[in-house]
Each structure stands twice: as C-alpha cells, then as structure tokens.
Amino acid sequence: MGWLKSKKFWISLVVLAIMIASAFYIKVPLPHIQVPPETLFMVGPVPFTNTMLALLLADVVLIVMAFLATRKLEMVPRGLQNFFEIVIDFWQTQSLNHIGEKMTRAWLPLVLTVFFMVWFSNYSHFLPGFDTIGILCKAGECPGEPGAAHAAADDHAEEGAPAAESVAAAEGEEHAAPEGPAHTYFKVTDWNGIGLITERYPEDASEEEKHAEGRVLVPFLRVAASDLNMPLALALIAFLVIEFAGFKALGFGYLGKFFNFKEGGIMMGVGLLELVSEIMRIITFSFRLFGNVFAGQTLLFVFPFLVPALMVLPIYGLELFVGLIQSYVFAILILAFMQQAITAHHGPDHGDHAAEHH
Amino acid sequence: MEKLGINVYLLGLQILHFVLLLVLLRALLYKPILGFMQKRTEQIRSSMAEADKVRQQAAAERATLESQIAEERRTSQDRLRQAVARGEEAADRRLAEATAEAEQLLARARAEAEQTRAQALAGMQNDIAELALLAAGKVLGEAIDAGKHRKLVDGFLSQKLGELA
Amino acid sequence: MELEAAKELGKLIGAGIAVGTGAIGPGIGIGLVVNGALLAMGRNPEASGDLRATMLLGIVFAESLAILALVISLVLLFVI
Numbered sequence: 001m002g003w004l005k006s007k008k009f010w011i012s013l014v015v016l017a018i019m020i021a022s023a024f025y026i027k028v029p030l031p032h033i034q035v036p037p038e039t040l041f042m043v044g045p046v047p048f049t050n051t052m053l054a055l056l057l058a059d060v061v062l063i064v065m066a067f068l069a070t071r072k073l074e075m076v077p078r079g080l081q082n083f084f085e086i087v088i089d090f091w092q093t094q095s096l097n098h099i100g101e102k103m104t105r106a107w108l109p110l111v112l113t114v115f116f117m118v119w120f121s122n123y124s125h126f127l128p129g130f131d132t133i134g135i136l137c138k139a140g141e142c143p144g145e146p147g148a149a150h151a152a153a154d155d156h157a158e159e160g161a162p163a164a165e166s167v168a169a170a171e172g173e174e175h176a177a178p179e180g181p182a183h184t185y186f187k188v189t190d191w192n193g194i195g196l197i198t199e200r201y202p203e204d205a206s207e208e209e210k211h212a213e214g215r216v217l218v219p220f221l222r223v224a225a226s227d228l229n230m231p232l233a234l235a236l237i238a239f240l241v242i243e244f245a246g247f248k249a250l251g252f253g254y255l256g257k258f259f260n261f262k263e264g265g266i267m268m269g270v271g272l273l274e275l276v277s278e279i280m281r282i283i284t285f286s287f288r289l290f291g292n293v294f295a296g297q298t299l300l301f302v303f304p305f306l307v308p309a310l311m312v313l314p315i316y317g318l319e320l321f322v323g324l325i326q327s328y329v330f331a332i333l334i335l336a337f338m339q340q341a342i343t344a345h346h347g348p349d350h351g352d353h354a355a356e357h358h
Numbered sequence: 359m360e361k362l363g364i365n366v367y368l369l370g371l372q373i374l375h376f377v378l379l380l381v382l383l384r385a386l387l388y389k390p391i392l393g394f395m396q397k398r399t400e401q402i403r404s405s406m407a408e409a410d411k412v413r414q415q416a417a418a419e420r421a422t423l424e425s426q427i428a429e430e431r432r433t434s435q436d437r438l439r440q441a442v443a444r445g446e447e448a449a450d451r452r453l454a455e456a457t458a459e460a461e462q463l464l465a466r467a468r469a470e471a472e473q474t475r476a477q478a479l480a481g482m483q484n485d486i487a488e489l490a491l492l493a494a495g496k497v498l499g500e501a502i503d504a505g506k507h508r509k510l511v512d513g514f515l516s517q518k519l520g521e522l523a
Numbered sequence: 524m525e526l527e528a529a530k531e532l533g534k535l536i537g538a539g540i541a542v543g544t545g546a547i548g549p550g551i552g553i554g555l556v557v558n559g560a561l562l563a564m565g566r567n568p569e570a571s572g573d574l575r576a577t578m579l580l581g582i583v584f585a586e587s588l589a590i591l592a593l594v595i596s597l598v599l600l601f602v603i
Contacts, residue, residue, distance in 0.1 A: 035601055036363030046367040052375075059379060066387035073394045075401075081391075088391050094576075109388050113380045228363045233372035283594055284587035291593050329583050336580055361601040 015310060022309035030305040031131065031217065033298055037227040038142070038218045040135070050219055051227035054130070058121040058224065088112060091331065098335040099342060103245065107338065110241060114234060115331040121224035122293060122323030126316065131297070134219035142218050185214030225293035225326075228286065235285035238334045243278075246341030254341070281337065285330070292326050479519055487511045534603065538596035545592020552585035 003009050037049035069080035077085050091112050095104040124130070135142070224230045246254040258278070260271035296319045303312045490511050560578035564571040 035597070036361070036365075037368075046371060047365065049368065052368070052371065055372075055375065059375075063382065063386065066383060070387060070390040073390065075398060084387060084391055085395060088388065089395065092392070108392075109380060109384045112388060113376070113383055116383065117376065117379060227368070229365060229368040229372050232364060233369055233376060236369075237373060237376060280587075280591070284590045287590045287594050287597075288583070288586065291590060325579075329579060332576070332580065333583060362597065 018309050019307050019311055023307050026308040028304045028308045031301050033301060035228065035294070037222060037229075038134075040218070040220065049227060050134070050222040051224045051230065054124055054221045055117075055121050055224035055230065057127075057221065058117070058124040061124070062116055062120045087115070091115065094332065095335055098339040099245075103249075103338070103342065107241065107245065107334075110237075111331045111334055114238070114334060115327050118225065118234070118289065118327035118330050119324060121230070122327060123320075124221075125223045125293075125297070125300075125319065125323070127221075130221045130223065131219045131301070133221070134217050136215035136217055138215060142216065185216060223293055223297055225289050226297050228290050231286035231289040232282075234289070234330065235282045238285060238330075238337075239282050242334065242337045242341050245338050249342035250344060253344070285333065289326050289330060292322050296322055483512065483515050483519055486515055490515070534599050538599040541599060542589075542592050542596040545595070546589045549585045549589040552588075553582050556581040556585060 037051040039047040039049050040053060041048050065080055066084065069084045073081060092104065092108060095108050095111060099107065243254075246257075258271045258275040260267045296315075299315050300312060300319065303315050487508065491508060494507070494511075556578055560574050560581070564574050567574075
C-alpha cells in the first residue's frame, strides 16, 4: 500500500478526475476544420486572410526582436543578441558545411529568413487568441464568401443587374446550404455588433434552424503555415533558388544531370527520374510543412473537444517540437538540395571534374 | 486547387512578403550580427596573436633572466667555494701552527722535565753512592778504596735507578 | 443521388486508404533510419551531431513518400 502515500499517485488521480469532470461539465465546440484560410476582407481581388494577419503578427514580433537585439551590440553577447547569434552561427556553420563559403555569402540570408519566418509563424500558434477570437457571421455571408459579395453589392445598389444576379445566387446557395460543408454554428444571444458566443446549439437542433439563426466563427488569427499558400510560396522560392544555384555553379552542364543520353538507357532513366523528383520537391516541400502544421492545428481542435481540460497540454508540447523541427527541416533541406545541385554529376567522368577543380 | 486554398493572389502576396522580409531582416539583423561576429572573431584572433607575442617575449625575457640567474648563482657559488676553501686553509694553517707550537711547548717541557729528572737522578745517585760508601766505610773501616769501590757502587746504583726510572 | 453518395463514400474510403497505406512504408523506413543512426551514435558518440543531422535528412526523405500519400488523400477529399 505504499502507493497510497506517494504524491505522484494522488496528483495523477486529481488530474484524471479533473479531466473526466470537465468532459461532463464543459462543452467545447469542435471548430469547423477547413483547408483554405478564412478571408477577413477583400482588397480588390486579393483576399486578405487570417493566415496573412498571423504571419504579419509573427513578422512584427521577429522584427521587433531583431531590432532590440541589434540596437546595442556587445562584445560579450547577452539576451536577445545571444539568441540571434547562436541561431545565425548555427546556420552559418551548417551552410559552410553544405555549400561552401562563396555560396554561403549569397544564400545564407535566404536560409535564415526561411528558418526564422517558419519558426516564428509556427510558434505564434501558442499566443492566446489564435483560432478562438474572430468575427461571427452568418454562414455563406462571411467575408470572401458569395453572400458577402451580395452584401457588398447591396451597398453599391447602382450596379443593377449583376447585383440582382448575385442575390439570386446567394438565395440559391442558402437553400442548398444544409448539404454543403458542415459548419459549427454558434448561438449568439447577445449581439451588440461585437458578438459574444454564449452557447452552442443543442445537438438535436435541425440543420435548417442552425443555418438560419446561427453564426459561424471566422477567427482573426490562424497559423500561417496551415494556409497552403505560404508553404507553397516558400517551396517555389526554394526550388527556383536551388535551380539557379545549380546553373550558376555548373553552367549548362547542370542540365546533364537530368538529360543524360550518353551513358545508355539506365542512366537516362535515372536522370529523368531525378528530374521528376526535382519537381516533386515543390510538392513535398510545401505539403510537409502544411501537413505537419495543419495536423497540429487539427489536434489542438479535436483534443479539447474530447477532453476539455488538461488533455491538450501534451499536444502543445508536441507542437513546440514540431514547429521547431519543421522550420529546421525546411531550411536544412534547402541547403542539402543546393549542395546536391552544385556538386558535379556522379558519373564515370567524376574524376575528371575533380581533377579540374584542383 | 481553389478548394485546397491555393489562390494566385495569395501566392504572389506570400512571395512578395518573403522577399520583403528577406530584405528587411538582411538589413536589420543579418548584416549587423554577421558583421559583428566577424569583427569579434578578428578581434579575438588579433588579441590572441598579441597575447602569443607577449607570451613569447615574456618567455624570451624569462630565459635570459634565468640564464643570468644561473650565471650569478654559479659565480656566487664559486666565490663561496673559494672563500670556504680559503677559510678552511687558514683554519688548517692556524691549527697546524697551534699544534706545532703546542707540540714544541710540550717537547720543551718534556725535555726540561727529563733534564730535571736526570739531574735529580744523577744528584740522587751521587748522594746515595756517597752515603753507601760512607756507610760501607764505617762498616768495613776504611778498607774500602774510595776510588775502586766507588765505581762498583755507582754501577749498581745506576742499574737500580735505571730500573726505577 | 445514390451515385453521389457512393462517390462521396468512395472518396472518403480512398483518402483513408491512401494515407493509411502510404504511411506504412515511410514508417518502416524512418524506423530503419533512426535505428541505424542510434546504433552508430552508440558506437561513436563523438559523431552524434553529424549523425543527427544526417538522420533528420534521411527521415525527411522517407517522409516525403508519406507526404505524397497525404497529397493524394487531400486531393481526393477536397479537389475531386
């Protein structure tokens, strides 16, 4: 019966009790999980999304930190300066190991920017307010949705016929809505323009009723990398940079890596396969970051829904780990692929190339 | 693609954002920090070189000083050894002188004593011989030839006294 | 309508199978990579820094196959 006296046992018992009790007494809604980012407002044809806002927030944090760190540089680094020096020194070493000194001078800022941007935007997820504070709007009428266009068109009623058409479209949409994507509806009891979520709809409420009265949440902030555009943009940049570095280092001989007709059919096949994998890199690059971050976000949605209290803490720990690892992987992959691109083709003529270099 | 959220405008916006961030951070963070790290590395290297130089100088100075010290020590030891030798020599000489003097004194004293004793013995022998001759003359009634017997008595006495001495 | 429902069902099942089976191979691969790296680190602890970096790269390469499966399932779910 020694375990009755151990502190750990009682602590775990209390934690378990809190978790079970919370599952009964606190009802956390499962937010609507969707892949595209939610639009906050439109600037002409360009939607300004909540992921963009979160990215700008992360940028502000990063730039303020950078500014504070470099304001007064000291010989013996302390605080923020030390932090940035450690990170930059680490990447400088990695870069020197991978792509050599000349290339490092050219590409180190890019690698560092990728690392810092992904890292800070991933870690911004831990700020309170992410995914939870936002606009409440009627489904289909949220900013960026067809209903919003109808509302906007209403404001400019002079436009006439197209407005009427969009109204009709919105009407049609409204009737079809219950079959569309399942939203999480909130019952808004106090609506003073600000909006307070007070309750969730009871589970037996009909879809039509929810759709007619309920509001859906469009959060102001959502992790930047859970919007496919950001990883894809980074992947495109990385791809272009890698190809550019390859061309710069090897000239048009770089193409010989992929179109290798001299050494028989097998090498030709290998070269074409490399070309395919080269292009596939854009997809793997972007979806690796997107998948990890989106999965983490979904976990953070689902766990409080299952067990409202405390259960989510380990997931936060996991997210801390994943956020850092993904930024590291993104940056180190750029370096590794660039190293691959700038080293000469591994073939029978490899020795000649090596001889030329020396 | 639209359903995955890929939007050409957003993509362009993201690329633009990245480029702007790159330029901004390059000016604000990387250049100062990398330049500063370079400067620090150089400063450390130069101060290390300087310290090396100073250390070498110090080592050289130390070597010369040590050789000087060794030299000094050697000369002083030599001097000491000489002084000790000289002192010992003087002491020996003085001792020898004193010993010789003492021996001289002793020999003289011994000789004097010997002389005195010999004189005493000779005196005593004479006296005894005279006494013995007188006594014998008394006994034998002048029959003893002083000259003839005197030699006999003297021989006997000198033998006996020689045994005594 | 039943055709529509069947299509929806097929998408869901297909997405699940795609990501589920697509994760088997990379899972085994990542396990092998980490296994080798840990053995090497145990044998030669001084080189663990380099080994860890290379291990992460290997993991990432194995993982890209799982990511392609994820892309397929996402396309099945949201695009088609």
